[in-house]
Amino acid sequence: DGGITQSPKYLFRKEGQNVTLSCEQNLNHDAMYWYRQDPGQGLRLIYYSQIVNDFQKGDIAEGYSVSREKKESFPLTVTSAQKNPTAFYLCASSARTEWGQPQHFGDGTRLSIL
Amino acid sequence: DQQVKQNSPSLSVQEGRISILNCDYTNSMFDYFLWYKKYPAEGPTFLISISSIKDKNEDGRFTVFLNKSAKHLSLHIVPSQPGDSAVYFCAASASMSGNTGKLIFGQGTTLQVKP
Numbered sequence: 001d002g003g004i005t006q007s008p009k010y011l012f013r014k015e016g017q018n019v020t021l022s023c024e025q026n027l028n029h030d031a032m033y034w035y036r037q038d039p040g041q042g043l044r045l046i047y048y049s050q051i052v053n054d055f056q057k058g059d060i061a062e063g064y065s066v067s068r069e070k071k072e073s074f075p076l077t078v079t080s081a082q083k084n085p086t087a088f089y090l091c092a093s094s095a096r097t098e099w100g101q102p103q104h105f106g107d108g109t110r111l112s113i114l
Numbered sequence: 115d116q117q118v119k120q121n122s123p124s125l126s127v128q129e130g131r132i133s134i135l136n137c138d139y140t141n142s143m144f145d146y147f148l149w150y151k152k153y154p155a156e157g158p159t160f161l162i163s164i165s166s167i168k169d170k171n172e173d174g175r176f177t178v179f180l181n182k183s184a185k186h187l188s189l190h191i192v193p194s195q196p197g198d199s200a201v202y203f204c205a206a207s208a209s210m211s212g213n214t215g216k217l218i219f220g221q222g223t224t225l226q227v228k229p
Contacts (some may be wrong), residue, residue, distance in 0.1 A: 042219030105157030
């Protein structure tokens with residue numbers, strides 16, 4: 001079945017450590033997105049990519065980095081510079097970054113501080 | 115600055131009755147609106163959308179209404195079923211945002227449908 005796979009489901013980070021969250025899609029979608037969800041808040045955009053080897057910062061990019069070397073993969077690294085990384089992270093994709101294209105989401109990764 | 119607001123954190127309705135979830139927005143450039151449904155420990159699932167050229171869109175038990183002058187949209191679920199119990203997010207985008215596909219999400223409303 002086509003879909004978006006995020007791994008791991010749960011992740012723990014030590015102080016000063018970088019961690020990488022995986023996102024893979026087999027929907028042949030061009031665009032991919034990373035969101036962060038905190039309790040009682042909506043989803044906030046961290047980074048997005050419209051095409052391979054290109055990506056742009058979203059609203060809360062500080063302390064995060066991404067790469068888009070393959071169409072199907074868009075990993076997110078939470079660096080030690082992100083001082084409050086505990087959150088639920090969601091990856092999404094859409095056929096095109098155009099008006100009227102719904103985004104399809106993975107099941108998320110919950111990141112916690114040790 | 116919360117551009118998309120869902121002012122009701124939770125809603126409880128009886129099975130078979132109507133559920134009405136509300137969403138307000140402040141940015142008049144928004145012209146495409148979506149509703150997503152989310153179960154615990156899962157990603158949001160796209161439910162229904164509406165463009166600003168319409169004021170109503172219907173899909174089975176789900177209808178979305180858009181009032182552009184009031185900058186308000188609502189999702190109606192009729193009849194409500196226990197399986198509809200979930201968190202509902204509304205989201206908005208602007209076609210003039212440089213074709214980024216960027217969505218702005220509300221905080222979500224938790225719907226509980228009681229048997």
